[in-house]
Amino acid sequence: xxxxxxxxxxxxxxxxxxxxxxxxxxxxxxxxxxxxxxxxxxxxxxxxxxxxxxxxxxxxxxxxxxxxxxxxxxxxxxxxxxxxxxxxx
Numbered sequence: 001x002x003x004x005x006x007x008x009x010x011x012x013x014x015x016x017x018x019x020x021x022x023x024x025x026x027x028x029x030x031x032x033x034x035x036x037x038x039x040x041x042x043x044x045x046x047x048x049x050x051x052x053x054x055x056x057x058x059x060x061x062x063x064x065x066x067x068x069x070x071x072x073x074x075x076x077x078x079x080x081x082x083x084x085x086x087x088x089x
Contacts, residue, residue, distance in 0.1 A: 002027040034059035055089045063088050 008020040035057040043050040049070075055063050067083040069076045076082075 001025055032057070032059045034061070034063070058089050 002025060005022050005024050007022040009017060010019075011017040034055065036053055036055055038053040039051050041049050041051040051068055051070075053068070055066060064087050066085045066087060068085075069078045069080060069082040071080055
């Protein structure tokens with residue numbers, strides 16, 4: 001739907017219909033995705049584990065932060081506990 005023009009229509013009973021200004025959708029092409037190679041987790045204990053990885057391609061954009069997100073539940077968020085391992089590939 002790139003290049004199409006859109007507007008929002010808001011209506012409710014008892015009120016006149018309102019329209020937003022129109023806007024054209026512009027979807028930018030993805031030239032290349034970043035590539036990350038992860039390292040298997042080893043040495044798991046009740047207080048520690050060993051893991052890591054490498055950013056092997058930046059996908060054409062600056063890598064501003066690198067690290068490992070970790071926690072005690074599945075899929076820990078990067079906004080949670082994580083290491084801070086610099087920037088760049």
